[in-house]
Amino acid sequence: MPVVCLGLSYKTAPVEIRERVAFGSKHLGEVAKQISTLAGIQEAVVVSTCNRMEIYAGLDASALEDPAGAVANIESWLRGHFSIEGAVSAETFFHHAREAAVRHLFAVASGLDSMVLGETEIFGQVKDAYQLAHAEGATARTLNKLFQEAFRVGKMVRNNTDIQRGATSVGSVAVELAEKLFGNLDACHVLLLGAGEISRRTAQSLQSRGAKSIIVSNRSHDRALEMAAEMGGRAITFDDWQREIPNVDILISSTAAPHTVVHPDDLEPALRKRRGGRPLFLIDIAVPRDIDPAVAELDNVYLFDIDALESIAQSARERRMRELERCQIIIDEQVRDSAIFRPQHPNAMATSALQPAPAPPAGS
Amino acid sequence: MPPDRFFIYLATAFFCGGFAFAFLALRTGRYRPSWWNLLVMGLGFACQCVFLALRGKQVQQCPATNQFEVLIFVAWAMMVLYFLIGTSYRWSLLGMFTAPLVFLLHMMALFSPDPVVAHPVAGDYWNELHKSVSLLSYGAFALSCVAGVMFLVQDRQLRKHQLRSLFYHLPPIHFLQKVMRRLNVFGFVLLSVGIVSAWRMTKVNPGHSLMPVYLIWALYAVLIGYEFTRGMSARRSALASVAAFVMPLITLWIFAH
Numbered sequence: 065m066p067v068v069c070l071g072l073s074y075k076t077a078p079v080e081i082r083e084r085v086a087f088g089s090k091h092l093g094e095v096a097k098q099i100s101t102l103a104g105i106q107e108a109v110v111v112s113t114c115n116r117m118e119i120y121a122g123l124d125a126s127a128l129e130d131p132a133g134a135v136a137n138i139e140s141w142l143r144g145h146f147s148i149e150g151a152v153s154a155e156t157f158f159h160h161a162r163e164a165a166v167r168h169l170f171a172v173a174s175g176l177d178s179m180v181l182g183e184t185e186i187f188g189q190v191k192d193a194y195q196l197a198h199a200e201g202a203t204a205r206t207l208n209k210l211f212q213e214a215f216r217v218g219k220m221v222r223n224n225t226d227i228q229r230g231a232t233s234v235g236s237v238a239v240e241l242a243e244k245l246f247g248n249l250d251a252c253h254v255l256l257l258g259a260g261e262i263s264r265r266t267a268q269s270l271q272s273r274g275a276k277s278i279i280v281s282n283r284s285h286d287r288a289l290e291m292a293a294e295m296g297g298r299a300i301t302f303d304d305w306q307r308e309i310p311n312v313d314i315l316i317s318s319t320a321a322p323h324t325v326v327h328p329d330d331l332e333p334a335l336r337k338r339r340g341g342r343p344l345f346l347i348d349i350a351v352p353r354d355i356d357p358a359v360a361e362l363d364n365v366y367l368f369d370i371d372a373l374e375s376i377a378q379s380a381r382e383r384r385m386r387e388l389e390r391c392q393i394i395i396d397e398q399v400r401d402s403a404i405f406r407p408q409h410p411n412a413m414a415t416s417a418l419q420p421a422p423a424p425p426a427g428s
Numbered sequence: 429m430p431p432d433r434f435f436i437y438l439a440t441a442f443f444c445g446g447f448a449f450a451f452l453a454l455r456t457g458r459y460r461p462s463w464w465n466l467l468v469m470g471l472g473f474a475c476q477c478v479f480l481a482l483r484g485k486q487v488q489q490c491p492a493t494n495q496f497e498v499l500i501f502v503a504w505a506m507m508v509l510y511f512l513i514g515t516s517y518r519w520s521l522l523g524m525f526t527a528p529l530v531f532l533l534h535m536m537a538l539f540s541p542d543p544v545v546a547h548p549v550a551g552d553y554w555n556e557l558h559k560s561v562s563l564l565s566y567g568a569f570a571l572s573c574v575a576g577v578m579f580l581v582q583d584r585q586l587r588k589h590q591l592r593s594l595f596y597h598l599p600p601i602h603f604l605q606k607v608m609r610r611l612n613v614f615g616f617v618l619l620s621v622g623i624v625s626a627w628r629m630t631k632v633n634p635g636h637s638l639m640p641v642y643l644i645w646a647l648y649a650v651l652i653g654y655e656f657t658r659g660m661s662a663r664r665s666a667l668a669s670v671a672a673f674v675m676p677l678i679t680l681w682i683f684a685h
Contacts, residue, residue, distance in 0.1 A: 229596055247600035294634075341662050343602060360587065363661030372589040379591070 065403070066131045067210060070138050070157055071106050071118030073112075074179055077156045085146050087112040090268045093196035100202045102141055104134035105126075107204040109197040110210065111172070115179050120169060122206040123299045131161045149233040166210060166402055175227065181384045187218050210404055219399045226392060227387045228340035230380025235266045237380075238347050239273055242314055245343050245366065249274040252313040256280045257305055257325065259291045260318035262349050267295060267316060278311070281305040283319065294309035309334035309344075316347045317354035326355040328362060334360060347373070432482040433542075435475040436500060442472035447527035449628030469527065473511070476504040486544055492559045493545065499680060501560075502668035503530045503568025506574075513571065513607065532572075536680075537591040554628040562641060566676045568615030569648070572608050572672035576666035578602040581660045581661055606661040608669050609655065616648045640679040647675055 072280055074087060087095050092110045099108040099119060105129030111118045121137055127134040145239045160168045168177070173190050175182045194211040197203050203211070220227050231240040232266055244251055252275045256263050259282040267278050277296030282288035292299035300308065309331060310317075319325055326346070335344065341364060348355040348369040360367040368376075431439075446468035473600050479500060483491035491497045582598045584593055598604075623645060626638055651668050654660060660668070 222501065230591075244572070244582075244585075244595070244598075244600055246602050332603070341605060341659065343605075343662065363663050366586050375589065376591055 065119060066123050066162045067127060067165045068123060068131050068135050068141075068158040068159065068161045069118055069120050069168055069205060070135050070142075071116060073116035073177070075177075076158055077152075081148075081152055081156060082117070084113070084148060085117050085152070086114075087117065088193065090321070093200035093202065095199035096193075096202035097200040099138060099141065099222070102134070102137045102389050104130075104137060107197075107207045108202050109207055111190055111192050111193040113186065113396065115147065116172075117201050118172070120165065120207060120210070122204060122210075123275075133324065134170075135159045135161070163399060163405070166404060167395060167399045169210065169214045170217045170223075170398060172212040174221035174391060174395065175218075176221070176388065176395075180232055180387070181381070182222075182229075182232075182336055184222065184228055187222075191215060195253065197422075208406065210402075213398070213402055213404070216348070217395060220398070221391050221394050223388045225390045227384055227391050230376070232377050232380045232384070234349065234370065234377055235262065235269050237373045238266050238316070238374045239269045240347055241366075241368065241376075242270060243273065245345050246313060249276075249378060250275055253277045253279065253400050254309055254314045254316065255305060255308055255312040256282075256291070256297075256316065257317040257354065258282055258319035259287045259347070260320075263293070263316045263318040263347075264291060266349070270314065271295060275314070277402075279308055281308075306330050306334065310337035312344070313342060314345045314347065316349065318348075318350045321350070321354060322352060324352075324354060324356045326359060328356060328358050329361060331362060331365065335364065338364075349373070362372075430544075432479050432486070435479040435482070436534065438536070439472040439475035439479070440531065440538065442468050442475065443527045443531040443534065446472065447531060450527070460497065469507070469510070472527075472530070473504070473507040476500065476507060480504060483544070489542060490556045490559045491561055494543055495680075496537045496542035497538040498563065499523045499533050501563045501682060502566045502570065503533040503537070505564045506530055506533075507567075508564075509571045509611070510565050513611075517555045525578055526571065529570060529574060533680075552630050554625045554630070558622050558625040558629060561618050561625065565615040565618035565622060566680070568611045568618060569644075569669075569673050569676050570612035572615065575604050575608045575611065576669035579608065579662065579666040580670070583666070601662070608665060612648060612652055612669060612672075616645070616652055619645050619648070644679065646674050647672055 072082065074082065077085070089112070092112060096108045096110045096119075096384050099110065099121060101107060104123055105121045106124040107122040109120045111120070119142075119219065121134065121138060123131055123134050135136050141157075142157075143152070169190075171177045173187055175184060177184055190211075195205075196204070198208070231237040242249060242252065247271060252270070254267055254270050254277065256267050267275075271278060278292065278295045279291040280288040280295070280297055280299045281302050281304065282291070282299075283302050285299065286375060288299040288301075289295075315326070317326060326348075331344070338344070344365045346355055346359065346365060346367040348367065351370060354371055355367060355369070357367070357369075359365055414420060446465060449468070450465060460483060480491050486492050487497075490501075492501045506526060507530060576600055579601060581593060582601050582604070585595045585602070619641065623638065623641060626641070651672055655665060
């Protein structure tokens with residue numbers, strides 16, 4: 065029984081189309097069930113995230129000779145369901161059949177087809193999609209086997225390569241470094257100097273990883289109050305931030321000041337009062353910089369400015385790109401060895417008749 | 429070759445192999461924490477245990493009667509603490525950092541005199557306690573030194589903003605800081621017990637002097653006292669832990685020469 069995949073992703077469709085052609089996560093099971101009743105289709109799984117909407121379908125015997133017909137049925141159903149006939153060109157949808165569909169699913173589950181190469185969230189999203197379809201009775205032997213293999217391959221790729229190592233954005237680098245310094249962030253207090261957007265997002269990421277408290281200090285105290293309320297933190301006046309240093313573990317600075325606002329003299333007395341010699345992590349994402357680089361010479365103080373964070377993120381992105389080839393080799397091997405293609409499998413595909421499928425495009 | 433020494437050769441080969449494997453894997457950026465690393469260290473440790481059991485039977489006391497045995501005992505103590513602390517902190521790389529020091533101690537031992545003479549010390553449990561506890565304290569200081577090296581490596585990478593493959597496998601810097609402090613205190617307490625038990629020994633071996641032990645005790649007393657009363661930056665504490673271990677290392681070398 066051939067497997068086909070039809071969908072669209074950030075590579076083929078702009079966000080205006082992706083937001084129209086998307087299913088809510090609660091409905092993925094029932095949609096899969098509906099698709100599995102289309103002509104030529106016996107089973108289906110629907111994956112729908114902000115960056116992709118993909119349908120994997122196992123075809124019945126009537127569609128064995130003509131998988132393209134089944135793909136056309138799915139596309140037609142989608143166009144009708146979303147009322148996009150004429151509004152979305154045929155090129156918006158990509159489709160793969162047989163080995164290429166399997167290879168594509170393995171790449172998706174491994175994070176190789178994601179916007180952020182190697183990201184792991186997609187693995188959970190594919191798993192949820194499969195479980196919902198399975199719960200609705202929309203899957204059978206072929207897709208059950210295929211998705212179990214995809215999950216195994218996804219884990220294998222992650223465990224045997226560096227595809228997910230290192231944070232790839234400024235905010236996530238800051239969070240990763242904080243975790244490397246403190247282990248877990250449960251006991252960490254975060255001070256925001258300035259109320260910029262990046263510092264807010266970074267603080268929220270730290271909070272989501274368990275940071276104990278957020279303190280906001282801004283020249284406009286009203287803005288500090290507003291941001292503190294939004295994050296469940298505490299606002300202090302800009303003149304008081306130095307008093308908090310003995311108790312703070314992470315300082316994120318993003319003021320609009322044209323000169324440095326944090327100097328070694330501000331920190332030295334406070335560092336002596338710090339409990340248990342805990343390190344102080346300073347993140348300076350302001351341009352021009354807020355924190356005097358001389359601060360980095362102080363013991364127990366680790367300073368990262370925007371360039372340092374971006375450089376680490378860039379190194380991680382490059383490292384992931386270098387790992388792509390190793391990932392592809394693993395996926396190629398797994399596609400070749402897939403139980404889906406074994407003759408003893410009742411639904412085995414006639415692999416000899418298959419054309420070699422192109423490798424999925426490099427991640428972005 | 430006596431069977432007990434055979435096990436030490438075998439253990440040395442395991443530690444050397446474990447270190448070489450991890451080092452090369454890190455150099456090529458292909459390091460993966462795995463059970464194999466732990467298994468190699470475990471096999472080395474098992475060989476040490478067999479050696480100590482066989483040798484203990486031969487000398488009829490705690491096998492720390494000559495320089496060879498003392499060095500192996502300290503290496504064994506390091507491994508005991510490594511398994512106790514390393515597993516609780518999930519220090520996948522601790523083995524990679526511990527292995528070279530254990531390997532070095534083994535090599536020093538293999539080039540040391542090893543006269544095997546039975547000296548039954550029936551009834552003098554203080555002697556047994558003195559030797560075993562003092563050498564365990566050396567193991568704690570050694571492991572603190574290892575944690576100090578790990579801290580300094582990580583500190584350097586963080587300050588230079590150059591996060592290499594090794595960085596991602598190292599334990600959090602604040603954990604290392606805490607572990608160094610705890611190991612120093614633990615070693616200091618053990619050494620204190622060792623000194624007190626030496627005072628209670630009924631028989632003192634000829635030429636046995638507690639002076640080096642007093643010096644080591646005083647050194648760590650100053651280090652710990654300074655850290656607790658005046659406070660010390662983590663970097664200085666790491667440097668002190670590494671530097672302070674030179675003293676036990678020297679006394680181990682001098683011992684029995």
